[in-house]
Amino acid sequence: MLSLRLLVRNLRSAEVRILGLATLMAVALVSSIALFADRLERGMEAQSHAFIASDRVVRSNRQIPESWIAQAQGASLRTATTTVFSSMVFHGDSSHLASVKAVGEGYPLIGVLETSDQPFGDGEVREHRMGPAPGEVWVEGRLFPILQLNVGDHLEVGETQLRISQVLVSEPDRGQGFMNFGARVLMHAQDLPSTGVLQEGSRASFNLLLAGEEESIDTVLANLQPGLSVHERVIDVAKAQSRIARNLKTARNFLMLASVFGVLLAGIAIAMAAQRFCSRHVDQVALLKSLGVVSSRIRQLYLGQMLWLGAIAGGIGLALGFLLQMVIAESLSSLLTVNLPAPGLIPSLLGLMAGFLCLLFFALPPLWPLPKVAPIKVLRRETPVASTAGSIQLIVGFLSSFCLLWLYTGELAMSGAVMAAWAGVALVATGLAILFLRLLGRHAAQLGSQWRLAIASLKRRRAETHLQVVVFGTALMLLATLLLVRGSLLEEWRLQLPADAPNHFVVNLSPAELPEFEGLLAERALSHSGLYPLVRGRLTHINGEDAKARALAKAEAEAEAEQAAGERGPSEAPEAMTRELNLSWTSEVPEGNSITDGVWWAADSREVEVSVEQEFAKWRDIALGDELTFSIGGLSLKARVTSFRSLRWDSLRPNFFVLFSPGALDDYAPMYMTSLYAPADGGRFVADLVRRHPTALVIEMEKIFTQIRSVIDQVSGSVQLVFWLVFLASMLVLMASVHASMDARTQEVGLLRALGSSRRLLRHRLWIEFAALGALSGLVAALGAESLLWGLQRFVFDLTWQPHPWIWLSTPVFGAVVIGAFGAWSCRHLLSLPPATVLRQAA
Amino acid sequence: MIVAQNLHKTVQTLAGDLHILRGVNLKVAAGDSLAIVGASGSGKSTLLGILAGLDVPSEGRVLLDNRDLNGLDEEARAELRAETLSFVFQSFQLLPGLSALENVMLPLELQGHRDARERARESLAEVGLAEREDHYPPQLSGGEQQRVALARAFVNKPKILFADEPTGNLDAVTGSRIIDLLFNLNKKHQTTLVLVTHEQRLAERCNGCLVLEAGTEISVESMTASAHTEGASAAC
Numbered sequence A: 001m002l003s004l005r006l007l008v009r010n011l012r013s014a015e016v017r018i019l020g021l022a023t024l025m026a027v028a029l030v031s032s033i034a035l036f037a038d039r040l041e042r043g044m045e046a047q048s049h050a051f052i053a054s055d056r057v058v059r060s061n062r063q064i065p066e067s068w069i070a071q072a073q074g075a076s077l078r079t080a081t082t083t084v085f086s087s088m089v090f091h092g093d094s095s096h097l098a099s100v101k102a103v104g105e106g107y108p109l110i111g112v113l114e115t116s117d118q119p120f121g122d123g124e125v126r127e128h129r130m131g132p133a134p135g136e137v138w139v140e141g142r143l144f145p146i147l148q149l150n151v152g153d154h155l156e157v158g159e160t161q162l163r164i165s166q167v168l169v170s171e172p173d174r175g176q177g178f179m180n181f182g183a184r185v186l187m188h189a190q191d192l193p194s195t196g197v198l199q200e201g202s203r204a205s206f207n208l209l210l211a212g213e214e215e216s217i218d219t220v221l222a223n224l225q226p227g228l229s230v231h232e233r234v235i236d237v238a239k240a241q242s243r244i245a246r247n248l249k250t251a252r253n254f255l256m257l258a259s260v261f262g263v264l265l266a267g268i269a270i271a272m273a274a275q276r277f278c279s280r281h282v283d284q285v286a287l288l289k290s291l292g293v294v295s296s297r298i299r300q301l302y303l304g305q306m307l308w309l310g311a312i313a314g315g316i317g318l319a320l321g322f323l324l325q326m327v328i329a330e331s332l333s334s335l336l337t338v339n340l341p342a343p344g345l346i347p348s349l350l351g352l353m354a355g356f357l358c359l360l361f362f363a364l365p366p367l368w369p370l371p372k373v374a375p376i377k378v379l380r381r382e383t384p385v386a387s388t389a390g391s392i393q394l395i396v397g398f399l400s401s402f403c404l405l406w407l408y409t410g411e412l413a414m415s416g417a418v419m420a421a422w423a424g425v426a427l428v429a430t431g432l433a434i435l436f437l438r439l440l441g442r443h444a445a446q447l448g449s450q451w452r453l454a455i456a457s458l459k460r461r462r463a464e465t466h467l468q469v470v471v472f473g474t475a476l477m478l479l480a481t482l483l484l485v486r487g488s489l490l491e492e493w494r495l496q497l498p499a500d501a502p503n504h505f506v507v508n509l510s511p512a513e514l515p516e517f518e519g520l521l522a523e524r525a526l527s528h529s530g531l532y533p534l535v536r537g538r539l540t541h542i543n544g545e546d547a548k549a550r551a552l553a554k555a556e557a558e559a560e561a562e563q564a565a566g567e568r569g570p571s572e573a574p575e576a577m578t579r580e581l582n583l584s585w586t587s588e589v590p591e592g593n594s595i596t597d598g599v600w601w602a603a604d605s606r607e608v609e610v611s612v613e614q615e616f617a618k619w620r621d622i623a624l625g626d627e628l629t630f631s632i633g634g635l636s637l638k639a640r641v642t643s644f645r646s647l648r649w650d651s652l653r654p655n656f657f658v659l660f661s662p663g664a665l666d667d668y669a670p671m672y673m674t675s676l677y678a679p680a681d682g683g684r685f686v687a688d689l690v691r692r693h694p695t696a697l698v699i700e701m702e703k704i705f706t707q708i709r710s711v712i713d714q715v716s717g718s719v720q721l722v723f724w725l726v727f728l729a730s731m732l733v734l735m736a737s738v739h740a741s742m743d744a745r746t747q748e749v750g751l752l753r754a755l756g757s758s759r760r761l762l763r764h765r766l767w768i769e770f771a772a773l774g775a776l777s778g779l780v781a782a783l784g785a786e787s788l789l790w791g792l793q794r795f796v797f798d799l800t801w802q803p804h805p806w807i808w809l810s811t812p813v814f815g816a817v818v819i820g821a822f823g824a825w826s827c828r829h830l831l832s833l834p835p836a837t838v839l840r841q842a843a
Numbered sequence B: 001m002i003v004a005q006n007l008h009k010t011v012q013t014l015a016g017d018l019h020i021l022r023g024v025n026l027k028v029a030a031g032d033s034l035a036i037v038g039a040s041g042s043g044k045s046t047l048l049g050i051l052a053g054l055d056v057p058s059e060g061r062v063l064l065d066n067r068d069l070n071g072l073d074e075e076a077r078a079e080l081r082a083e084t085l086s087f088v089f090q091s092f093q094l095l096p097g098l099s100a101l102e103n104v105m106l107p108l109e110l111q112g113h114r115d116a117r118e119r120a121r122e123s124l125a126e127v128g129l130a131e132r133e134d135h136y137p138p139q140l141s142g143g144e145q146q147r148v149a150l151a152r153a154f155v156n157k158p159k160i161l162f163a164d165e166p167t168g169n170l171d172a173v174t175g176s177r178i179i180d181l182l183f184n185l186n187k188k189h190q191t192t193l194v195l196v197t198h199e200q201r202l203a204e205r206c207n208g209c210l211v212l213e214a215g216t217e218i219s220v221e222s223m224t225a226s227a228h229t230e231g232a233s234a235a236c
Ligand SMILES: Nc1ncnc2c1ncn2[C@@H]1O[C@H](COP(=O)(O)OP(=O)(O)O)[C@@H](O)[C@H]1O
Pocket: A380, B011, B012, B013, B018, B020, B038, B039, B040, B041, B042, B043, B044, B045, B046, B047, B215
């Protein structure tokens, strides 16, 4: 208890407050992310039993045969069918590409549907154990503003009109945990034929839901499975979940990485404040010893103070973390389709632990020698005090940082990479700082005495200056990069497109509709980028060898290398190997494609040839001359690889991984697709098009952009929150460092005041000093952000790099203003002290 | 109460060994007061530190309250200090972050006394600073700070008080007030006093006196003969 009292008294001094603030910050950063991630994970887990609205789902790309249903019902399983597809829905002149789900009797087998009377309203939520009645639809809330809907209105789905009777709040098998792009429209399976949307070859997933005794399910599935084609698969909860869990974990670790980085900055502030605390308490410890306190008791008293500090600051930090995670959850709420449970205990403890670990790792080394101060020091002030060597502190700090990163992200390689990258940034930043100071130093004389004094001050505290440039530089760099990615990446890509680049994709046109479609375009003087037939199929064999088994073998062989490089996990790859592909054929090399190897087929070729996209081929180990076997609608088709192509994905034209020679797919009931440019006309063209071709799907790029934009905004909003906290943590370092230099500054200011410097001049000088520091950090940040972005554009997004001149201006200015203001503010009391007092204090 | 026999202190410095004390002997009876005088650098503080068990002699021994300090390790000496000793320093040594009252409470709190606050108030009242208990050291004048230090020194009723140039940082008038206060309290609490000073005037108020000269042990017998050094040469 005595240590608590001592702590409360010590809180009057700035360094202890900085220790407390930094600890608080560390806890808030870690707990907010840990709490939110945990809520999300548990929320999804809680829904997992109803994750697929059943115990198992058999998913197919064709109508579920009656015989399967009969077989399941024969084994006294409960069954239901659902059909999910994308379709344009209309109300008045507005349209939306919705994700329609038609559900039969019995759906959902497990879990409940939730609806309400009002979109977004606080309307009462009702639970249902069955879907809408025939003739009715339940529509997701976000569709209401898009189409200006009201409950009771009629929604056009294909050729029929269905009455909106409820607002859909949640479905047990919405899946992913994150929203799909199209808003959900839930209808009854009976109404499906009247819409006329689904035709032979239309893209849809047909699901057979099964629930009942585990044994019976296994028996039924064991019977069904041999008959399943590559187009059909069985989904169970664990499988559906593991992928999502993996993605979630990556997202969590990324955010955790950012927040632990903030913790490290807080750690630096803690180390600096602890150093100051130590030097201030040397006299106090000597005095306590003269009062008869033994070393062990002193250790205990100070340890006690640190523990109390950790507990109190940690408690407040945790409360702040709670608030922050609420803000994050709120900002992502429209993206999330799960109900989040209350925050849990374990992540709270994890957060609290971060505070204690920070104190342990960063405050303990500087404080370690404190209890060993010799008591004679009360009489002889010159008695030297042992202190932990700077190099030891640096090494301990570096190792601790690495441990914290590893501990909280669980990613060894990533933690190592981050530390290495940071060390690199630190090196560059220090180099720049040295250069910059030397340059300024040379020219400071011309700039006047204020500048000379300010630069001298930066140079005198060289080590602190460098450290701060590194700290602010990295914090600002993170913020600047995020702002760039968020603000300009998408826009820059769009600017790189020609003005008349296609902005609509039209899919699902039947051959019979083509003349009318072309007529419509001609009427409006529009042209398309070529009509491509489209069938969906899977690659099943390569040279007669099972593609999946081959992929599995290859993945195993490369597992280690791939994992080290952080690429797609091997467990994911084989699944993707046989995923459904869009297949097409053409006689000419499509615009934007170029042959990288092999030869394009001759016009009179009789053989079935394919041209494969080069990356696609590389990933699957396909060579020229290989024989590929495709399964299309249950039939199999063999083709020889005669060329490889490269694609321009941003051409906004239909692009295909696999192209066949002309006529090869004629027997497989192709539907046609194209892309075209149509000027903005308030959606009338699209409305016209879909009225005349009700089965056609129109994808409007403008809407996709808007959606991507809003997702980016929401996600980056929460990332940004974390980054701002990281920046705040860097301000703590400034605070600690200014505080550490306070004695020397007091002396300087006193002297200058005595020599007749006015308060205004002194303030001016402080501003110059801190603004120069901020500007330099901003410069480092701009350099870092620009390089990061260059890497992203060049290697991740495959875009042409463009310089971002404004960032070179805005970050230094931002740094100069913020750090200048904050630095001058932290020194404000120096200026208001009467010169006599300043000199006396300094003495 | 205090007996020192043949104290030597040698320290190593960059310039070679420095022999600060060379065979100091002294004896102070309970309730008596001893002045240690000498020029700056003559080893007064070093001697005081050894007598109080803050430092150890290179040779010789000290008996404090009948206990041989040589037989005690630092922890045991600390315990002894807590029970029997108090200090007043030239530079006051108040904790700047604590109020006057909290500074005075500190020794009691460390010993776990429940009535720390009341006793500290009384002690502050004794030095005439009852009104200033909430003030912090930087808000007090030098003389006031030293009075707070006196209150702290007497608050746990020590048997022996060590004072190292208590007026060294004060002007003459304030200094003599502090000295008056010190001797009054000393009388009132029946404390044994060891006072380091370079002022003859002050030394005269003690009933024993020991002179150290220029780092060597040249020293002096006292008026009451309760303090004794080898090779005594002159009276104060
Ligand atoms: N631990 C030490 N290391 C080096 N020199 C010391 C040490 N202790 C004392 N001295 C030196 O011994 C001399 C006596 O010091 P001190 O006892 O403080 O003298 P006084 O208190 O009489 O002024 C001084 O010159 C001082 O510098």
